[in-house]
Each structure stands twice: as C-alpha cells, then as structure tokens.
Amino acid sequence: MAPSKNEAKRKRAEVDLTGDSTDDDASQQKTQKTASRINAQRRGEQTTPGASQTSPRSSDQAPSSSVPGQSQSQNNQGGYVYPPGAGLQRSFASPYSSYRLADGTHSQAERESWLFADDNEDHGDMDEIVSSTQGAADNDELHLFGNLPTKIVGVQYYRGIANPGEYVLLRREPGNPYDRNSIRVDNVGGEQIGHIPRRIAAKLASYMDSGWLFVEGRLSGRMGQFDCPIEVDLLGPGPHSQAGKQLVEKMKADKLPTKALLDAERREKQRQKxxxxxxxxxxxxxxxxxxxxxxxxxxxxxxxxxxxxxxxxxxxxxxxxxxxxxxxxxxxxxxxRFNPRQVSNTTDQYGLQEEALKNMPLASKPDSIKTEMLPFQLQALQWLLDQESPQPPSPGSKDTIQLWKRHESVDAFTNIATNYSTKEAPRLTSGGILADDMGLGKTLEMISLIIADAEKFGCGSTLIVAPLSVMSNWSGQIAHHVHENMALKVYTYHGSGRVSMKAEDFAQYDVVVTTYQTLAMDYMPRGKGAPKQPEKKLRANGLYSMDWRRVILDEGHAVRNPASKGAAAVTSLMSRSRWVLTGTPIINSLKDLYSLLRFIGITGGLNQLEIFNSVLIRPLKAGDPSATYLLQAVMTAFTLRRRKEMAFIDLRLPQL
Known part of the structure; x- marks a missing residue:
C-alpha cells in the first residue's frame, strides 16, 4: 500500500546528519535556492554578538533518550527573510514593525531582538536558556561528540573577508519571526555571515536550547556567491557520564554524528597501548x-x-x-596532553627565553626618578613604553604584532589565532602583564612608566587598584622614588577618602589609589547579588566616570576568575592603557590567563571565552602542537617575565 501524504511528509522531515546518507543534499540545495531567490529582494544587516546557547547539562540533567519532536517552522520556505505572501504561521507586524526600515529590510536592532524569545509568548524556559552564553565556565571540559559538515546560507550580503579555518560563532535566534529554530553565524567581530540551513537548524536547535550539546564552527572552505562551507563541532559532557551516555543514544536516534567519540576512543586506546x-x-x-x-x-x-x-x-x-x-x-x-591545571610554570616555559630577555633594549631613566634603576629595570621600562604605543604591521611587512599580521592577498589584517580578518586596522592592546618575580621592582618600573609618559606627553591620571594590604605601599613608594620637587599628586580613594567625585575631580591628581573592594562598591553599590548600575548612572560619578590614562591592577591574579564580580568591575573601567602586575598570572588553569588578557583588551576574538576555549584551552588539553605555538605567541606578545635566578639579573642594592 502506498504511504499516505502525512507519512511521506514525516519521512522527508527525517534528516540524517551522520554522514551515511546523501538524501538530504538535494533538499538542502532546493532550500538554499529558494532562500537565494527570496534574499535577492533585500540586503543583509550586521549584528553584534548576543545570547546563544546554554552549556551542556551535568549528569543530573541528562537528556531523555527519546527522539525529540520536530520544532516549529519546518514547513516554511528556506531563508531568513520576510517571505512574500502567505506561508507564515503568525503575524510579525506587531512586535517588529517599529524596527522595519522603509525599504522592507530589517534593522540591526530588530535582528538583535531575534536573539531573545518574545516574552509575551509561552516558550517554557526559553528566556533562561537564552540568557546563558557560550562563554560558560565549564566549557573547557567538553568532549567532541561529532563533526557536522554543512554550509552557511545567505552569505551574499556579507561584506567581510571569510578565510578557510576561521573560527565563527553560532547564535540561536529563537525570536526570529521566520524560523524559531534559526541559528545565525557571526564572525568573531559580531558581523553576521549568514545562517545554518533550515533543516539542519531544526535538528540542532533543541539540543542547543536545552544545553544538551554545545556547538562551535570553523569555515572549512572558500565562500561562494550564496553559501560557504562550515564544519560544526558538536560538544557535550564526558561520554562515560550518565548524561554523556544518554546523549549518545539520543544523538543516534536523531541521526546526528557521533563518530568523533569513536575516533577519540581509538586514539586513547592506542596511546595507552x-x-x-x-x-x-x-x-x-x-x-x-x-x-x-x-x-x-x-x-x-x-x-x-x-x-x-x-x-x-x-x-x-x-x-x-x-x-x-x-x-x-x-x-x-x-x-x-597539556593539563591546564598544572600550569604554574607556563609563563616561564612559553614566554620570552632568557637570551632574548637579556638583549632587550634599555630606556633612559626619567629625570623625576631619584632612585638608581638597574639595567633590567630600564629594560622593563622600555618594554612598558613600547607596549603602550603598539603599531599594526605596515604594508608588506611579515611581522606579527599582538597576533595580527597582514593578509596574504588583500589589504587587510588577519589574526593568527582565530584566522579572522578585518579591512580596518585592528584595535591593539595598550598595556600588558608584568609578571616579574617578587623583589625585582615591578612597583618602581610602573612608577617610572607613569613619570616617563608624563614627561613626554603631559599629564594624565593613573588609577591603581590594589589589595587593601598593599594599598598604602603605593603612596609610600611614589614618595620614596620621586624627587620632592617633582612629586606626583596622589589621592587614596578608600575609606574616608571615598567621597562623591566626578571625572574633573580625579583629573586633578596624577595617581589615584583604591582597592578591589572599593571599586566593586562603585560598580555594584547595592551589595551582594545586586545588578550593575545602569550605564548612565555608573558613568555619572565615582571611578567609572573617569576615562583614565591607564589602570594598573596590583596583584592582578585577584581577578583571575572571569565570572567574578571583581573581574567584571575592573573590565568595565574606561582607560587608554591597562596593566596587570602579578608574579603568578596562571594559578589554577588557563582561564586565569584569559581573565587577565580580557582585561588588558586582547582582540581578534580571544576576548570571548568560548573562542579562547576553542582556540587554546581544549586543543592544548588534546595535545595539539599548533595550540602550543599559539600559547607561546600569546605569552610573548603580552607578558614580561624575569626570574631572580636568571644570569643577567643583578640585584645589587640601588643607591639613593
């Protein structure tokens, strides 16, 4: 007996993504052609990164092994545009009409709103799901379940550069009026490239929304006129955990690829053998x-x-x-495999080697400094000055500056970590991480930087954030090392000194010293659990009203947890340059390093934890040699670390 029309529809909806079937290719091509025809009527919009997917669940939140029901909007035509005429299951004019442009295209604000579910509709716990991001703290512990080769459609509106091997961001758009299963693909700069094909998105959406799977993407080929190949990695919890075992069964039932688990198991067995x-x-x-x-x-x-x-x-x-x-x-x-929890010597191992440190150029001692500075301290001063005034690679140059190099074929810059390219000169980090051993004079080196910069470029206020136990040391050291007739004006913004001050008040001082606790109080004055102040109120007065010449974090490892209130507080400060002083930039894991790099302003995508995990942490744990070279490049570009036992370090007592 011939199958009924409904049975035929159900059969067509069953998409096999394991790589064993080619039946879906034709339907994907048809969908992409339909999308191309409709998309030709409008232009693309750039968006900024937004909410995406929650992290995979722990073992007590294991997914059901039953096959999930199909999500909405599978009957709609392909593409993510306003379709002409009928076929839509709801009216979109009301919630989005205020964003619609005169030519019928969608504004950036409207597309940004699609990253969030409509609060007026009943979507279960969608708001909670979407409020989570890919940068969750445990994402470095994920395991690769499978690789899904597919395409990005609708790329004809993308005006950026797409490089094979480029890391991209996959963002859920539950508020997309044309497809609730929509998965948008952005570059690491937040520009929309296109979307995952509709039928594949219908497979992955429920996994992303529920936190069963975490997806990452890399471009796997050159961009065509209408699409671009991409490889999507499907990551989840430990495959031997309860959640992992149930997830494998669920993925097999849904015909999602799990071959990477088998490959990893074979490699592990071979390694053990x-x-x-x-x-x-x-x-x-x-x-x-x-x-x-x-x-x-x-x-x-x-x-x-x-x-x-x-x-x-x-x-x-x-x-x-x-x-x-x-x-x-x-x-x-x-x-x-590299174990990021055993990385106390990572800075020594991957930073500049002793011979290179020995031959670094020396700066001249600032006139206002009365203390004799040792040669290695003058070398540090020159490095500090250079780090505050970085320049992108010049045309034709083969140099790599802060992981950026000139593109091989077009007038653009490419980040060697994420393979992301931009035609505009990238924003470079002004500052870095000074990680010298205790006793080598980090405080004197930073004071000399403040003086040298002021002597050359004029006034500018520096904010120093320090633990309470060493806060008073800064004013004492400044008075000790600087000539009395050239003394810096120092203000302690703490305790009784924490009064209502605006930017013009802080600008009267060369240096303002505060504590991490005081800074957090300005950031969230209503106490534990309270949200950050509204932006306008935050910038009205206090430490956040000032655009500082530089911010220095003393014992900066205090904000090594990127999810902490302290890390959020220091990152929200406005400043031209940012410095971290610490003898231990990495204590527990490479996430410590990420938090410090994010503070100083690393760019190219590494300022996002999900990309940092994808590019560095997980590949290092998997023993990828290229990740080791990349870590060395990061440490060399942004950190200076000297140890007391190095032969060229002469610790003779300086004369006053």
Missing amino acids: EMEQARKKREQEEKRKLAEARKAAAGAGKGGAVPTSQDSEFTNQTMPDSESEPVMSDLVEASQ
Missing part, C-alpha cells in the same frame, strides 16, 4: 643494566677493576640515568 609498551621496554632496559652492573661488580670482587662514575654507564643503575638517552616512555610522556 604505546605507554604500556614503553613502560615494559623501560623496565626491561633497567633490568638489563642492573644485571650488567651486578656482573661487573662480581668481576671486581674477583680482582677486576671497579668501574668509576667517570668511565661506567652502570653507575647508580638502580635509578634511570638522567644523562642517558630518553627511552620510549620518556617520549610518550613528553607528548601527553
């Missing part, structure tokens, strides 16, 4: 050497010569010889 083989080989080698050592010792007891430490390879053979060639286990262990 190689480690076991290396361990056995090492044990055999040690047994052989021990037997030869005993044999040699027995020969010596019968009148033979006793081997000395200078002429015998068998000396102290009960332990592996540190000078001997590495055996297989050493090589395997050296290539194990």
